[in-house]
Amino acid sequence: MSNPLDLEKKIRKIRDHVNEYPDFPKPGVLFRDVFSVFQNAELVAMLREVLIAFATQIQPPVECVVGIDARGFLLAPFIALELEVPFVPVRKKGKLPGKVASVSYALEYGEANMEIQESSIKEGQRVLIVDDLLATGGSLGAACTLVKKLGGVVEACLVLMELSELKGRLNVPTNVISIIKY
Ligand SMILES: O=P(O)(O)OC[C@H]1O[C@H](OP(=O)(O)OP(=O)(O)O)[C@H](O)[C@@H]1O
Ligand SMILES: Nc1ncnc2[nH]cnc12
Numbered sequence: 001m002s003n004p005l006d007l008e009k010k011i012r013k014i015r016d017h018v019n020e021y022p023d024f025p026k027p028g029v030l031f032r033d034v035f036s037v038f039q040n041a042e043l044v045a046m047l048r049e050v051l052i053a054f055a056t057q058i059q060p061p062v063e064c065v066v067g068i069d070a071r072g073f074l075l076a077p078f079i080a081l082e083l084e085v086p087f088v089p090v091r092k093k094g095k096l097p098g099k100v101a102s103v104s105y106a107l108e109y110g111e112a113n114m115e116i117q118e119s120s121i122k123e124g125q126r127v128l129i130v131d132d133l134l135a136t137g138g139s140l141g142a143a144c145t146l147v148k149k150l151g152g153v154v155e156a157c158l159v160l161m162e163l164s165e166l167k168g169r170l171n172v173p174t175n176v177i178s179i180i181k182y
Helices: 004-016 034-039 041-055 072-083 138-149
Strands: 019-022 030-033 064-068 087-092 100-106 111-117 126-134 153-162 176-181
Touching: 004 041, 004 176, 030 034, 034 041, 034 072, 041 072, 041 153, 041 176, 064 072, 064 138, 072 087, 072 126, 087 138, 100 138, 111 138, 126 138, 138 153
Parallel strands: 064 087, 064 126, 126 153, 153 176
Antiparallel strands: 019 030, 087 111, 100 111
16 A cells, blocks of 8 residues: 555646636536546556545544545445445435435435445444535434435545535535545
């Protein structure tokens, strides 16, 4: 595993390769596109290494990694594979088969729903929730609610990017670790 200096260099490189799109998907939003990092296999390897370095610091170790629809699905499996624990998806309403638990959450304008499969988390299981980006905290907050509904214990949330000025971490009832802060 990298020493902290190497890790910082890798984080800077990843940051340099997150493309920014002004006024997407609506005026006033500067969209930060994690997919641009995935254009380059060397950067993907760095991203995986950085995510694992942060996730393995979490104590006690987590027993399950939850990824949030859709871009959390790019990141969470790297961590689950390394820790040799299950990966569990939280998805937008109507996408998951079988019995699901649901929660509604606030968007910038209006409301949305997220779901998790009921049997996916065991009572008392220690969970890490992963997403690409923290903005208002609505998505991470909703994922925390779902994990708790199933009896899981959210040890931490981990995001690659945090839009600090939106103060989204105030809407997340657990420790939030962010790798790149804007
Ligand atoms: O902190 P919040 O205000 O909840 O915003 C963060 C969420 O917004 C984006 O996903 P989005 O909801 O755009 O869905 P997508 O991944 O399907 O594009 C991003 O990938 C996070 O999941
Ligand atoms: N600025 C942003 N860039 C990418 N995804 C987002 N989700 C919410 N705000 C976002």
